[in-house]
Amino acid sequence: MKNTVHESLQAAVSKQIDLLWEDELAFLKKITSYRSTLGNEAALQNFMADYFQRVLGLEVDSFVPDIKSLSKHQAFSVPEWPYDGRPVVVGTALNGKVGNGKSLILQGHIDVVSAEPVASWDYPPFEGTIEGNRMYGRGVQDMKSGVAAFVFAYRAIMEAGIELDAPLTLQSVIEEECTGNGALAALEKGYTADAALIPEPFGQKVVKAQVGVIWTRITVKGVGAHTERAHQSVNAIEKSMVILNALKSYQSHVNSQPKHDDFKGHPHPLNVNIGKIHSGDWPSSVPSECVMEARVGFYPGQDPQDIKDQVKAWLLEKACEDDWLKEHPPEILFYGFHAEGVALDDTTSLFHELEKSHEAVSGKPLERTEITCTTDIRHYNLHYGIPATCYGPVGGNMHGINEWVDLDSLKEVTAVYADFILRWCGIRTGDERGHS
Numbered sequence: 181m182k183n184t185v186h187e188s189l190q191a192a193v194s195k196q197i198d199l200l201w202e203d204e205l206a207f208l209k210k211i212t213s214y215r216s217t218l219g220n221e222a223a224l225q226n227f228m229a230d231y232f233q234r235v236l237g238l239e240v241d242s243f244v245p246d247i248k249s250l251s252k253h254q255a256f257s258v259p260e261w262p263y264d265g266r267p268v269v270v271g272t273a274l275n276g277k278v279g280n281g282k283s284l285i286l287q288g289h290i291d292v293v294s295a296e297p298v299a300s301w302d303y304p305p306f307e308g309t310i311e312g313n314r315m316y317g318r319g320v321q322d323m324k325s326g327v328a329a330f331v332f333a334y335r336a337i338m339e340a341g342i343e344l345d346a347p348l349t350l351q352s353v354i355e356e357e358c359t360g361n362g363a364l365a366a367l368e369k370g371y372t373a374d375a376a377l378i379p380e381p382f383g384q385k386v387v388k389a390q391v392g393v394i395w396t397r398i399t400v401k402g403v404g405a406h407t408e409r410a411h412q413s414v415n416a417i418e419k420s421m422v423i424l425n426a427l428k429s430y431q432s433h434v435n436s437q438p439k440h441d442d443f444k445g446h447p448h449p450l451n452v453n454i455g456k457i458h459s460g461d462w463p464s465s466v467p468s469e470c471v472m473e474a475r476v477g478f479y480p481g482q483d484p485q486d487i488k489d490q491v492k493a494w495l496l497e498k499a500c501e502d503d504w505l506k507e508h509p510p511e512i513l514f515y516g517f518h519a520e521g522v523a524l525d526d527t528t529s530l531f532h533e534l535e536k537s538h539e540a541v542s543g544k545p546l547e548r549t550e551i552t553c554t555t556d557i558r559h560y561n562l563h564y565g566i567p568a569t570c571y572g573p574v575g576g577n578m579h580g581i582n583e584w585v586d587l588d589s590l591k592e593v594t595a596v597y598a599d600f601i602l603r604w605c606g607i608r609t610g611d612e613r614g615h616s
């Protein structure tokens with residue numbers, strides 16, 4: 181009898197997802213229109229807080245991360261920017277009461293990386309252009325579509341008139357792309373649960389493991405001069421090539437070592453990316469300084485501080501092979517990501533229930549994936565004992581030109597989230613409502 185009730189409620193939710201589909205597309209287009217890069221998240225976060233409150237009827241807590249207290253946490257990443265006016269938004273569902281179900285956090289980040297070079301795009305990056313079965317735009321894949329999925333999964337449940345049998349919170353966080361301090365701030369503020377799901381877009385596969393990530397900034401000094409005295413000067417750009425090659429050789433070195441069990445099947449799990457390089461301002465001047473920034477990946481189980489020490493030692497050793505750099509060693513700093521890797525136990529009820537929801541909606545078995553980047557799931561698993569993983573839509577060109585999300589997949593993921601919420605949190609039926 182109870183199963184039949186649940187099944188009919190699930191059918192009512194599926195119907196709502198269909199009815200709300202145009203609204204979901206409009207919502208994704210709307211949130212894509214915000215240029216929510218680092219430091220510019222406020223307008224979108226205010227929109228999210230308003231949407232949570234006005235449309236979803238959630239109790240909203242919008243708060244700025246308390247960096248002074250967060251900085252004591254071992255998972256804290258050192259930022260180089262202020263947090264004023266850049267809130268994390270948490271919405272608590274009022275139709276989820278403590279009952280027999282399990283509590284749940286659905287979380288997504290609304291920060292996006294730069295869309296430059298914008299001129300290379302075939303679509304305006306901040307409009308959310310639909311063409312065929314795709315929407316194009318910066319952040320549509322990573323991960324505004326995921327945010328749309330859980331927002332509309334919840335909205336469908338709410339509009340079907342269903343009460344949940346456990347507390348549910350929806351979170352819109354900042355800084356997943358550089359520190360993870362937004363997610364950490366929500367956890368430190370006391371927003372915990374029996375599990376957390378993050379719809380990062382890994383092609384409707386569930387994340388089994390992710391690497392750790394650190395950022396480094398390397399400053400190489402030269403001796404600037406007018407080019408007519410170039411023979412008496414030292415070109416910082418040319419000297420920085422020694423460091424660039426050292427970063428590449430570090431990458432080859434770590435990938436030649438035995439692989440972590442979860443990454444055995446991956447051809448190249450550890451990436452070192454030189455993401456920024458700045459030097460010089462005049463073709464006829466020898467540059468005095470060259471600053472490069474890189475991102476370094478490493479396996480779960482390794483301490484980010486050990487990796488920082490290792491990278492620094494490697495670069496300084498290679499610098500010594502150059503006469504100039506031996507006497508004038510580069511300055512090596514670390515900021516931003518101080519993110520440990522994580523390998524998950526995929527036999528927990530979180531994986532089992534998600535598997536059931538994915539199979540029920542898509543008719544296919546749920547595949548696992550190991551990702552060579554980081555996500556916010558590390559905080560929940562490593563520091564708060566909360567099982568957490570990622571499951572989100574299919575898309576392409578994340579962080580690149582013409583980023584897109586597959587819209588059929590987005591709709592399916594929305595349905596999977598709705599099904600999962602009902603399974604995990606449980607449904608409060610008529611007779612139970614009277615007892616609360």
Ligand SMILES: [Zn+2]
Pocket residue numbers: 289322323356380
């Ligand atoms: Zn992401």
